[in-house]
Amino acid sequence: MGVPQQRLNIYDAVAANRWRTVALVAVFTAFVSLIAYVGGEYFAPGGGVALLPFAFAFSGVSAAASYFAGDKLVLAQSQARELAPGDEPQLRNVVETLAVGEGIAPPKIYVIDDSAPNAFATGRDPRHASIAVTRGLLDKLDRTELEGVLAHEMSHVVNRDIRVMLLVTVLVGTVALISDWLLRSMWWGGGRRRDRGGGAGLLALVAIVLAVLTPIIATLIQLAVSRQREYLADASGALLTRYPAGLASALRKIAADPDPLEVANKATASLYIANPLKDDPKFLDHLFDTHPPIAERIKRLEAME
Numbered sequence: 356m357g358v359p360q361q362r363l364n365i366y367d368a369v370a371a372n373r374w375r376t377v378a379l380v381a382v383f384t385a386f387v388s389l390i391a392y393v394g395g396e397y398f399a400p401g402g403g404v405a406l407l408p409f410a411f412a413f414s415g416v417s418a419a420a421s422y423f424a425g426d427k428l429v430l431a432q433s434q435a436r437e438l439a440p441g442d443e444p445q446l447r448n449v450v451e452t453l454a455v456g457e458g459i460a461p462p463k464i465y466v467i468d469d470s471a472p473n474a475f476a477t478g479r480d481p482r483h484a485s486i487a488v489t490r491g492l493l494d495k496l497d498r499t500e501l502e503g504v505l506a507h508e509m510s511h512v513v514n515r516d517i518r519v520m521l522l523v524t525v526l527v528g529t530v531a532l533i534s535d536w537l538l539r540s541m542w543w544g545g546g547r548r549r550d551r552g553g554g555a556g557l558l559a560l561v562a563i564v565l566a567v568l569t570p571i572i573a574t575l576i577q578l579a580v581s582r583q584r585e586y587l588a589d590a591s592g593a594l595l596t597r598y599p600a601g602l603a604s605a606l607r608k609i610a611a612d613p614d615p616l617e618v619a620n621k622a623t624a625s626l627y628i629a630n631p632l633k634d635d636p637k638f639l640d641h642l643f644d645t646h647p648p649i650a651e652r653i654k655r656l657e658a659m660e
Contacts, residue, residue: 375519382576383526384414386569387533393562394537421525422518426477426485429524429626433475434618435465435487442466446493449502450486453509456595462486462512471614472496472605475626476508476517484512489616496605503592503602507628510591516584520626523576528622531570538566585628589652593659603656610649 391410395402438447447464454461462476465487472492478484486508496504511517593599609629616631624632630646 376522379519379522379526379576380414380418383418383530383573384411386530386573387414387417390533390537390565390569393565394540397562398540417526417529418522421522421529422479425521425525426479426483426517429477429521429623430465430485430487432618432620433467433487433623435467438464438466443493445498446488446501449498449505450509453502453506453595457481457509457513459484459509459513462509464488466490466493467616467618469614469616469618470494471616471631472609472612473616473619473627473629473631474504474508475623475628476511477521477626478512479518479521480515481512484517486512491612491614492609495608495612499596499598499601500605500608502596503598503605504628506592506595507588507602508592510588510595511584514584514587514591516588520584524622524626527570527573527576530573534566534570537562585647585652586655589656590659593656599656599659603653606649606653606656 388407388410391406392403395404395406443464443466450464451461459481462478462481462484463486465485467487467489469489470491471489472495474486474488474492476484476486486505488504492501492504511520589602592602596602606629616627619627619631621632624630625646629649
């Protein structure tokens with residue numbers, strides 16, 4: 356009775372994210388193994404089984420690299436530079452104050468020199484976490500709005516969302532590259548296997564379907580995980596600052612800003628507090644949206660006041 360329900364939900368989220376980490380690696384390994392088996396059988400009968408050990412080894416190395424070095428890859432791809440000592444004292448003060456409130460060491464702070472207001476957190480756990488903010492976020496938000504955004508990102512750190520989304524971002528990109536390689540290999544080498552009869556044709560059909568659908572399914576998994584985590588981080592961040600209106604106001608400004616974030620792409624978009632891509636298609640009822648609707652997030656925050 357004495358423990359707030361929201362805090363229980365946060366504990367549940369941390370536990371669930373541990374299982375999601377294991378599940379993501381297992382699904383990734385299954386995708387890579389299936390692609391390797393079908394591709395091997397297509398290019399050489401019996402080659403699928405021979406490729407499976409290499410597929411398992413590749414999956415293990417990719418997962419380990421994503422876990423231990425994926426954050427550095429994401430930060431480098433986002434052109435984020437680590438905040439130098441003495442720079443942006445207000446930003447550093449807010450991050451350190453929120454970290455004390457969460458009972459964790461302050462994450463490393465990075466700045467992206469872009470006018471679009473946005474932010475993301477990355478890393479594998481609270482001891483190896485980083486928060487990146489754009490120059491536009493620092494220029495266009497006041498202190499209470501900045502606190503709301505940073506509390507949201509700090510909640511991702513505490514809830515261990517950062518580990519799940521880091522693995523999703525890197526592993527989904529790897530699956531897409533493997534699928535693209537399989538399609539290209541079949542295109543350029545298909546003529547040499549025309550004399551193998553109907554079996555080769557069936558394998559070719561299976562391989563094509565697999566290569567096309569696998570990255571789509573992996574992306575849908577990425578988007579579903581991303582949408583789910585944002586609502587909890589909003590609530591957790593508001594709980595931390597005790598001022599939901601700050602984050603609600605920040606989300607309004609971020610959503611209304613017309614500038615796309617130049618360094619963002621479809622692989623990293625799900626990491627940000629709001630969709631950094633301004634040209635997403637409006638069909639299929641937002642099936643491929645990386646975030647829940649801003650209006651719904653604001654509505655939930657206002658209900659907390």
